[in-house]
Amino acid sequence: MVEESVEEEAQFGIGQVAERTGLSVHALRFYEREGLFLNPVRRLSGGRRVYTGHDVDWLNVCIILRASGMPLPVLRRYTELVRAGVGNEPERLALMREHEARVTAQIAALTESLDLIRFKVAVYEDLRDGGESAARECHTPPTTRGTAAP
Amino acid sequence: MVEESVEEEAQFGIGQVAERTGLSVHALRFYEREGLFLNPVRRLSGGRRVYTGHDVDWLNVCIILRASGMPLPVLRRYTELVRAGVGNEPERLALMREHEARVTAQIAALTESLDLIRFKVAVYEDLRDGGESAARECHTPPTTRGTAAP
DNA sequence: GCTTGTGCTAGAGCCAGGTCTAGCTCCTAG
DNA sequence: CTAGGAGCTAGACCTGGCTCTAGCACAAGC
Numbered sequence: 001m002v003e004e005s006v007e008e009e010a011q012f013g014i015g016q017v018a019e020r021t022g023l024s025v026h027a028l029r030f031y032e033r034e035g036l037f038l039n040p041v042r043r044l045s046g047g048r049r050v051y052t053g054h055d056v057d058w059l060n061v062c063i064i065l066r067a068s069g070m071p072l073p074v075l076r077r078y079t080e081l082v083r084a085g086v087g088n089e090p091e092r093l094a095l096m097r098e099h100e101a102r103v104t105a106q107i108a109a110l111t112e113s114l115d116l117i118r119f120k121v122a123v124y125e126d127l128r129d130g131g132e133s134a135a136r137e138c139h140t141p142p143t144t145r146g147t148a149a150p
Numbered sequence: 151m152v153e154e155s156v157e158e159e160a161q162f163g164i165g166q167v168a169e170r171t172g173l174s175v176h177a178l179r180f181y182e183r184e185g186l187f188l189n190p191v192r193r194l195s196g197g198r199r200v201y202t203g204h205d206v207d208w209l210n211v212c213i214i215l216r217a218s219g220m221p222l223p224v225l226r227r228y229t230e231l232v233r234a235g236v237g238n239e240p241e242r243l244a245l246m247r248e249h250e251a252r253v254t255a256q257i258a259a260l261t262e263s264l265d266l267i268r269f270k271v272a273v274y275e276d277l278r279d280g281g282e283s284a285a286r287e288c289h290t291p292p293t294t295r296g297t298a299a300p
Numbered sequence: 301g302c303t304t305g306t307g308c309t310a311g312a313g314c315c316a317g318g319t320c321t322a323g324c325t326c327c328t329a330g
Numbered sequence: 331c332t333a334g335g336a337g338c339t340a341g342a343c344c345t346g347g348c349t350c351t352a353g354c355a356c357a358a359g360c
Contacts, residue, residue, distance in 0.1 A: 015306070025307085026349050034347095046356055048307055061266070061289045068263035072347070093274035100267045103260055110257050113218035116211065117250045124243035139211045165336065175337085176319055184317095196326055197338055222317070 010053040017051045021059045028059075035076050036062055038083050068103050116141060160203040167201045171209045178209075185226050186212055188233050218253050266290070 018025045032041055032049075038058050042050045065075055078095055081088045119141035126132070168175045182191055182199075188208050192200045215225055228245055231238045 013306075014308095024349075027347085029308090030348060044307095046307080047309090048356085057289055064263050064266045066347095068260055068267065089274045089277050093271065093278065096267060096271045096274065100264065100271055103264055103267060107257055107260050107264070110218055110253055110260070113214050114250065114253055114257070116214050117218065117246060117253060121243065121246045121250055124239050124246065127239050128243065139207055163336075174319075177317090179338090180318060194326095194337095198326080198336080199338090216317095 010056075012051045012053075012056065014049050014051070017056060017059070020056060021063060023059065023063070031059075031062070034072055036072070036079050038079060065099070068099070069106060070099055074099070162201045162203075162206065164199050164201070167206060167209070170206060171213060173209065173213070181209075181212070184222055186222075186229050188229060215249070218249070219256060220249055224249070 012020075014025050014028055017023070017028060021028075023031070028049075031037070037055060039055075041055065042052075044050055062075060062079075065078070066072075070078075074095065078092065081092045081095070162170075164175045164178055167173070167178060171178075173181070178199075181187070187205060189205075191205065192202075194200055212225060212229075215228070216222075220228075224245065228242065231242045231245070
């Protein structure tokens with residue numbers, strides 16, 4: 001096992017990185033092809049990849065951005081900007097703000113959907129115990145405004 | 151245009167339904183093949199589909215469930231239960247509760263991701279105007295517990 | 301010297317969820 | 331009669347994001 005040698009920089013094999021990020025080794029190679037690393041991944045003689053602690057940190061950022069629905073092309077663009085270094089912060093800001101907006105919109109949409117879902121849960125619950133719910137043929141909560149029939 | 155004839159039941163062509171649901175006509179036919187309608191869609195002589203107001207209501211439910219990430223197989227299962235009628239409400243309740251749990255988990259995950267995203271937005275903002283941010287080489291907010299370096 | 305473990309590459313395959321096409325059928329209006 | 335517009339079917343195709351396979355290369359341990 002390769003663990004923090006002196007103080008220099010931790011190094012990891014692809015399997016170790018997979019373990020600590022939760023990504024598969026396939027996904028790691030795929031991400032590399034997709035240009036999602038800040039620096040070219042070093043290779044051992046023999047061609048094996050060697051990852052640094054920084055790589056793992058960056059991957060964890062990528063994982064969060066992906067989990068929040070950032071598409072790979074956007075993530076790649078962001079990576080390019082960070083890689084290019086100082087000077088493009090305004091563009092990074094714009095990109096992140098757009099992503100923030102998409103994520104908040106997504107949360108809002110989910111929260112709204114949750115209204116219907118909870119309404120249905122409630123209907124089935126009180127149908128189960130007692131059941132004076134008038135909701136037999138109706139699928140939508142009364143709170144859903146619009147599309148009202150005459 | 152076909153609009154509410156007597157009081158019987160509104161009827162719509164596929165194009166009209168596409169218009170008022172936002173789904174494409176392709177998607178409507180696809181959903182039908184996938185068994186996402188409560189009743190077999192009626193056909194005119196000539197084979198054209200005729201949808202009722204109930205179909206449109208149900209589609210709107212489907213749209214919300216899909217938007218909240220319910221996979222088609224689960225939505226189909228739910229449709230089957232509703233179609234089967236009275237008696238399986240406990241199973242519907244279970245299904246909806248599971249979905250509710252997935253959605254709240256998803257919201258929680260997005261909200262957590264939002265922490266990182268907002269952190270980055272903040273970093274780039276104060277880098278822009280003033281810029282005493284110490285965040286040059288660091289990608290993660292200090293609030294991210296764990297995986298702390300020595 | 302052989303097996304086992306870990307890794308490599310190129311490229312094929314897979315899944316979800318639609319989307320699009322070709323070729324045909326109707327109906328209605330001019 | 332003819333053209334346009336809406337619709338039909340079966341089935342091919344697409345995008346995104348991985349995932350897997352085949353065939354090969356090392357390095358270490360028995």
